[in-house]
Amino acid sequence: MSAPIDDGAVRYRVAGGVAHLTFDRPAARNALTFAMYDALADALARIEADPAIRVAVLRGAGGKAFVAGTDIEQFVGFTGADGVAYEARIEGYVAGLERCRVPTVAVIEGWAVGGGLAIANACDLRIAEAGARFGVPIARTLGNCLSPANLRRLTATLGQGLVTRMMLLAEMPTAETLAPLGYLAAVVETGRLDAEVAAMCERLLGHAxxxxxxxxxxxxxxxxxxxxxxxxxxxxxxxxxxxxxxxxxxxxxxxxxxxxx
Structure with a gap:
């Protein structure tokens, strides 16, 4: 008998006008369960309702991953109709993040994969630790696909050529590779990430x-x-x-x- 899925959590706290959302399931590299997706939507609703919040920071717990996609166990027994419903559901979460009232900052350590890349990509700014990797290697792993909306978002930020390579060749480019494209606001060495995030939030808090x-x-x-x-x-x-x-x-x-x- 298999062990039940750890639903994980999205931790929420506010400090100094900044909402901090932490994807907390480090044993699974913060792979998202549907409960965590729902918690993300709840956190965004809390931000919308609180005019004191000026910036939102999204980060993965444990220091090893931002989000390593959606938990694969949730795909067992999926049909084509289930896939259509799933992609529509994920689109709702990602579009909700994209519409967030305040500037959003994704902080990436380790891996931002699949749904994790979609979430990081929907944020306004991204700060990555050196060596962080980004991708959607589903042609090599799961054999599913992305929705047109998420492909549109990726091509808007990364360009169609790079997205095609990432999708068809299952490439996982590093932060250092993506930085010259303007995709990342900063790439920092280990130990400097917190200071960089704090400095960026301070800048955003001072702007109109x-x-x-x-x-x-x-x-x-x-x-x-x-x-x-x-x-x-x-x-x-x-x-x-x-x-x-x-x-x-x-x-x-x-x-x-x-x-x-």
Whole structure:
């Protein structure tokens, strides 16, 4: 009789305006169960409801992996219809992360594989430890596929040529390989990761929340349609309290006191 699946957890804490989400299942390299996917959605809802949160950081527990995909035991007995339903379900989680109200930072140690890569890729910024590896080696392992939405996201950030190689050749490029592509905000040596994350959060906390929010929304629209309109977002930004405060602060030669409104 096989042992029951450890459902794992997504730990949630807030400190200094930063929400920290930790995928906690290190014995399985933080491979996600459906309970963990649901916990991710719950954490995103908590961020949405808390205006004091300005940044979200996503990280894997244990220091060996960000997320090593979806737990494979959950695929036993899958049919084609189950696969369609699964990909739709995963799309809901990833799209929810993509729509997060605040800038998101993925912190990658070790492996970001399959669903883990999809989650890291949906974040706005990525910081990786040297030697971290990224990929979706399913042509060599499971024999399943990605949804068009997740392939679109990957090609938007990595380019179709590299994504084709990663998918067909099951390549797992390192952080050092991806850094020159602009995919990673930083690659740091072991022992320096926490300091780099703290410094990036501090920078983000000091920037105008409305500017960052509408810019992220515009980038998502442009990814889908290069001629997308955004008059609503432009109006929101220029009509915000933050814009008025930014102008006043600049003219008074003082730091702006952003409110996110």
């Amino acid at each position: 929340p409305v500017t960052m929010r509408v810019t992220r929304a515009m980038l998502r629209r442009l990814e889908r349609d290069s001629a997308a309109e955004a008059t609503d977002l432009i109006s929101e930004c220029y009509g915000s309290d933050d814009f008025a405060e930014g102008v006043a602060a600049f003219l008074a030669k003082r730091p702006a006191a952003w409110t996110g409104t």
